[in-house]
Amino acid sequence: MPKRLTVHDIIEFKGRGEQIASLTAYDHFTAKFLDRAGIDLILVGDSMNMVVYGEETTLTLDIEQCIYHTKAVAGGVQRAMIVSDMPFMSYQPSVRDAVLNAGKLIRAGAQAVKLEGGRAAIPHIRTIVNSGIPVMGHLGMTPQSIHKFGGYKLVGKNPDEAERVIDAALALEKAGVFSIVLEKVPSGLAEEVTKKLQIPTIGIGAGSGCDGQILVVNDVLGLFDKFKPKFARKYVDLAGIIEKYAGEYVKDVKNKAFPDDSESYR
Ligand code: KIV
Secondary structure, eight states, rough: OOOOOOOOHHHHHHTTOOOEEEEEOSHHHHHHHHHHOOOOOEEEEETTTTTTTTSSSTTTOHHHHHHHHHHHHHHHOOOSEEEEOOOOTTTSHHHHHHHHHHHHHHHTTSSSSEEESSSHHHHHHHHHHTOOOOOEEESSSOOOHHHHTTTSSOOSSSHHHHHHHHHHHHHHHHHHHEEEEEESSHHHHHHHHHHHOOSSSESSSSSSSSEHHHHHHHHHTOOOOOOOOOTTTOOOOOHHHHHHHHHHHHHHHHHOSSSSSSSSSO
């Protein structure tokens, strides 16, 4: 059985210059196949609200849903490190909420939690880290603040915004996060942040200068028909494959071509 990667292994990737390959997963078998494919880190992301539950944003997901999906993923994985997202309003109201809900995700099988935000999130991060739970930060375009941004916009285009991202990354590192996701920031800024930090950065729409990459698995596999962000690479059209083969099944049933003798009991 392969050794389960830990927070220390993820940090060591940066030390030896090896890129961290990460994807999201929300169910047992997808997680199992990603693990077999060699994915280093699986995020049970709050993007599940959009790609699994069909909601418009991540904002209506609750901690119970994250717990169910974390359990499903944890049961399928042998090697990859599992990080679970703290959904909107599971940590913002108080540090007590933050640590109690982080603990629930760890009990469900996560090895670390991820939460969004810069300096405002530092008391929450410190309390969770002090309780023995590793935390991953998330800066740049943070989808739980969609209404503040007014859309899924690039963050860090102007010098003030870029300075805020750098300042927040350094503050998060000091607060004890083991890694930071940089979402939808210019590649030059992501590279600068990456060089300034000892801990690894994992980019999504942040160019190739990060210590690793993460994407939403549904975007990579073409299992989502709303929109494909510019930064995502679609490797296969699973939606099209499902439609094609489900259509063939429908035809076979209608024509009584399924089941045949070999698929029946005598
Ligand atoms: O929820 C999510 O999928 C994320 C990503 C970083 C992709 O937070």
